[in-house]
Amino acid sequence: MQPITDLYIYCKVKRQPIPIVHVREAIRQQIRGDKHLATRLSLWDFAGQELYYSTHHIFMFSHSVYVLVFSLVDAINDRKKQLERIVFWLNSICIHTESQDTAIFLVGTHRNSISSIQRSEVVGYLTEKLNVNSLCDRFVNTPEGMLVFQVENSITLDNDSSFLQMCILKEIEDMMYVCEEFPVPFMNFYKLINERKFQNGGKQTICLYDDVKIRVKHQFSVEEPVFQEMLSFYHKAGEIIYQPDDDHLSKYVIFDPNVLVSLMKILITIPPRNQRSRHLAKSWDMMDKRGLADIKLINHVTKSVGISTQLTLSLLLAYDLVCLIPRESKDDEQLYIVPSILPAYEIDGRYDSMPRWQTFQNDDDVYYFDFGSFLPDVVFWRLLARCMSSPTVLKSSLKRHVYSDIARFSFDGQITYILQLVRHIPMEQNLIKVMVQKAPGIDSKCLLKWLLKQLNIIRRRDFKFMEFTLGMPCPYQSHDEFENAERLHIIELTSRGGKLHDNPKVNLLCEGRSHVLKPYPVSTLGTKIDLKSPGQVSIRLETHISKMPAILYKDICDHLNVDLMAGDWRFLAGELGHTAGQVQIYSQKRNPTGEILQEWSRYNHATVNNLLEILQRPSLERYDIVDTIREHISQAP
Incomplete structure (x- = not known):
């Protein structure tokens, strides 16, 4: 009878009688063997308007079940648009929440407005497209194994809507955090939260951290560790906002997130x-x-x-x-x-009139922050704010050179850089482009380190589970070819917001061609980028894989990229020590084998001989590729 015991302790502390209806219901549940789930359910309707995008971090929290709703009729009329919207919201949820704490229901409305054949086509299309996304494991499947729950929202009594409600409640009951036990002071603190929300018209919803700590310690007799635990719990539950890792925001406790x-x-x-x-x-x-x-x-x-x-x-x-x-x-x-x-410079996918300062020059350094399928507009706007707040920026240029999708800044008086939103492939590759113009004798590394630091601050505060990479364009593609490519080929300098390469030269593999990059070239007058491709090379067993002929490299990638039950790129990743999480990231890449080989090529032992040995291991047994490599070796002069 643990629930009654807890209730007794709570009411004794509050000097209140135990409500008999609560005792009676608890006894009935114990007899029936039901789970004792007494919870407060808060419903948030995001409405979908763009004006709320910049505040998603305020009301998207881990201890939640999300119901992602779309119209089946709209999906019939434009499948791609609906898929893009679903992916957008899926990314928004996943960058703010922990996977083990969050479940997502994908619900299609207006079921009776389309035929059963149309419904099957739409649901099958969405299931197929979303299943390749590494984030799809957040979705709760229907009993038939599909991702979409179909309901008719124009009628009061709908069996499928009732079934959906039952599934949501069942999911809530199974959540680990719902079953957690907490001391009585947690309930007392929850009462304090509601007092702050509703007293004096909600004018006391933002309080100084020190004031709250003094009151809680005096009123509830709790020490600092328990107080921090309470703040963390109710922050995750979305009841308050407390940011302990931010120097400024850690001074406040916001008792009503809706205020912001x-x-x-x-x-x-x-x-x-x-x-x-x-x-x-x-x-x-x-x-x-x-x-x-x-x-x-x-x-x-x-x-x-x-x-x-x-x-x-x-x-x-x-x-x-x-x-x-x-x-x-x-x-x-x-x-x-x-x-x-801010007003945008880009209008309907075309530039109304390009700023003179946006012109690309051959001796500019170009880098990209790649956010994958996540639309980084809200991150870009925060980055603009941090760039504008930097003491190194030229203040007189802020009103003239800053737009919602492109901006120009100065750095330390010796570097001018341009930030630009690039939505190349909406559901695959969304970028922030950085163009750097430097004074002679200056490199870009100091600026890139500073930008990387700002993005990591933004991520830790507002987008805790967001991932991005920093890289530079492949130098073997001309500028025009690179901009018009189906997918921009970006050579990573750092992944997941990690540290930059410290070496002034980096030996990397690019589509089967080895080249030495200077990630942070020092500016000299008249410098031009050399875009010439290397010639074909022969190989031997001791040859490093970065020096393999391009045609052989492409052959290996084409063979291993084909998804098989055994012996494909996933098993190569496993043999090279990659984790399941890394394999999921590679699965979103257009050429996963190329990404794996490029990562491996950073090591001296990444030779053709060792690659042959790996390909012959029991998990792979790719003797077809082994024969192809040996044929190239035999033809070497």
Whole structure:
């Protein structure tokens, strides 16, 4: 009778009688053998509007079940668009939540508006496309093994909707965190959370960490470790916001996450002209056309939410949702840039008029941050805010050279760099492009390290499970060829936000061709990029794999990339010591074998002889490829 015991302890501490209805229900559940699940269910409707994208980190939390809803009718009319939307939301959920704590239901509505044949086609298409995504293991499958639960939402009583509800409740019961036991002070702290949310019209929802700690220690008699555990638990549950790893945000406890959402909603929802008050007309016009907010507009927003202007600005600046433009003189108006509402330079996939400073030069260094299938717009806007806040940036250029999809900055007075959003293949390759123009004698490494540091700060704070790589374009493709390629071939300098190569030269494999790259070339006047390809080379057993002929390399990749029950690229990865997680990442690559061989080519022992030995192991037994390699060796002069 553990539930009754817990209830007794709680009510004794609170000096309240035990409600008999709770005791009666607990006894009935024990007799029936039911699970005792008393929980508070919070429903959040994201609505899907873009204005909420920059605040997803506030209300997407791990201790949740997500119901991802789409229209089966819309999917019939445009399958690709619906798939892209589903992948977008899937990525948004996965970069904010832990896999073991989160389940996702994919629900198709308007079931009766299309035929059974059309439903089968749509569900089969989505299941096939999503199953190749490494994130699809978050989905809860139907009893038939499909990813889509189909419901009819136009009728009150729908058997499939009732079945979906039962599946969701069953999933909640099986969640590990639901069954966790916590001390009584956790329940008392939960009461404090609700008091802060609803007392005085919600005006006490943001408190200083030290004030909360003193009250909890005095009122609930808990020590620092237990207090930290309570904050962490309710942060994961979405009841509060507490960021212990951020120097500034760790000073606050936000008892109602919806406050930040409301702040941003009011700030970036620009009313029609006929609904603007006269004293804010100029402010809204500047916000609409230039993405700039003045202090008068900020005061209006804070007054609407009931929080002080100073506290509001402190939080928005700490989350990189706005950025302060320093005044050049005391008489200048105080302005703030709101990156998410800045005007875009790119219109309908075409540039209205290219900025003069965006022109590509042969001696510019070009790098890419690759985010895979995740759309990095919200990350880009935060990065813009951090770049604008940097003491090295030229402040006078902020109003002229910053847009929501492209921006130009200076770094230490010796480097000019351009950041640009590049949506190359929406569901496969989304990039932030970095173009660097340097003074003579300067390399790009210091800038790349700084940008990498800023992205890691953003990730740890707002996108804890986001992954990205930093690399440079393949030098064996001309500029035009590279930009028009189906998939940009980027040679990784670092993966998963790790450290950069320290070596001034790196020997890497690129589509079967070996070359020495200078990741951070020192600028000299008149420098040009050499785009010539190497000639064909012969091989011997002791030849390093990076020096294999391109045609042989392509042959090996083509054979191993074919998915087989045994002996394909996955088994090669296993023999080379890659983990299951790394294999999942490789599965999203267009040429997984090439990625594996490129990684291996960094070692001196990556020779043709050792590759032959691996290919003959019991897990692979790829004697067809072995024969092909030996044939090339026999033809060597």
